[in-house]
Amino acid sequence: MTEVILSASVSSTVKMILWNLSSLIFQEFALREGVSISELEMLYSTLSLIQTVIHDAEERQSHEEAVKDWLKSLGDAACDADDVLDELLVRALRWKEDKGMMKKVRQFSSPSKLVFRFKIGHKIKEVMRRLDVIAKYTENFNFKMYVVSPRRRVERTPTDSYILIDSKVYGREEDRDKIVKMLTSSDDKDEISVIPIVGMGGLGKTTIAQLAYRDDRVARCFNLQMWVCVSDDLM
Template sequence: MAELVATMVVGPLLSIVKEKASGYLLDQYKVMEGMEQQHRILKRKLLAILDVVADAEQAASHREGAKAWLEEVKRVAYEANEIFDEFKYEALRREAKKNGHYSKLGFEVVKLFPTHNRFAFRDKMGKKLCSIVQAIEVLVAEMNAFGFKYQQQVPASMQWRQTDPVIFDPKKIISRSRDQDTSNIVDILLGQVSNESLMVVPIVGIGGLGKTTLAQLIYNEPEIQKHFELLIWVCVSDNFDVDSLAKKIAEAASPNKGQVQDVLSGRRFLLVLDDVWNRESDKWEKLKARLTHGAKGSVVLTTTRDEGVAKIMGTVKAYNLAPLEDNFIQEIIETRAFRLQKDEERPVVLVNMVGEIVKR
């Protein structure tokens, strides 16, 4: 069982790599020019592995070969993750250069985007990508040899449900762990009822800290649901095209799909812009101009990893999200690792590992 716990992260890790490999910025700034074929192969093979990873994880508890295969998948996925981070940083460098932001970004840009040659970058990254594609192709061949089969994933909403009273409910853990943060931001949003100007509240934190989860908790608070006439959720990610975003907002707000200005006009709204990366202030100002037609007390709540984005967008001080407290992390790990096991059924060696995993 220890080995199974160790391999549980493979599926989510592969999903992260798949998302990074499909990033909008990679295509927009042509950072993978000359590597298109390898790029397509990699995305296709990742999907093939994701299809069978659930079956492989089940097999790992009693098949040494499956366990070793999953460990290799995890190793390759970590390498691929780092490579696509390098591609994304190169895309951001080109974006900053194109928009004349090098001088505005100041000393930080020197750290983030050291001087380099495009051709040297392509040569270096081309070799890295080919190496990863070759490793993935070997894994797919082995996957077929093992005979792993596609298993339909249990819907996320079902995964939350636990019927055994001994087991913690992960949804309740998350809600409790962010209870104070939720209360703090709800108070900020509700306190703007007479504010004539559109307020923008950024939630800032590193990846995986729970920014989106916190925004969801706030969005679903009964006080928020009652206070705002219109609630809209839009995931932004890499694509900050003003016209496209305005259209998405309008469509999310109204089935009639009118202009965003008309949809918001005279209504007190809460708009969540989740996962914003864009640092182009002129784009934000153009979108913001279309959002200023709501009633008094309207708010935009945004989540971002980038403090620079928060400064560009925010009209109030950003809410910096702190890591979860250790006791909540421990509850979450135990819930996911031990599932339906009662206390007396939990292997002592694994129980003793939890504290070390929490620290890491």
């Protein structure tokens, strides 16, 4: 069971990274910030190659310890890559929200932009180094390569993943309260805020998001609330 959860988490993380890298707003902001597009393209290429062998690795990890270790190393590196891209994507979303305001444009031209560019560039290089090593190790395992079919559109209702449950959820009050506090904070009201909830599949991320969404304190703070679902193709 642990192996299944691990492989599912790795596969989902890699898919999400590839989707983020292909996002137009992500590419537009990366170019504006001076982030190396060639490095992002190399990251996409490396992960796309790795994605073709994940299925075979999943099948073999239960009886090959070396493959299991390889998959774990990939999972660790993929999570770090996802964190780096999340950092860039959150900044991109804020930039898109503010790009029409001259004051904000001046801020993006400040020394803080150079610091951000240096730090994010260093993080991307480090992630690329680790993934390159992991990709080279695929030659040692003679993995079967599977062609990843293009994502198909999934027809679903807008609220499929939001279940209005009446049953009690125990043991998540502290997590819920932390999120509610961030949502209702009076700081930076003029700027868009993104609060990520990360973790392996099955840990209850959607449940804790629902608890915060349905909390009376949140309802009193916002005139409008909207639950947006992400298609299964991206998960």
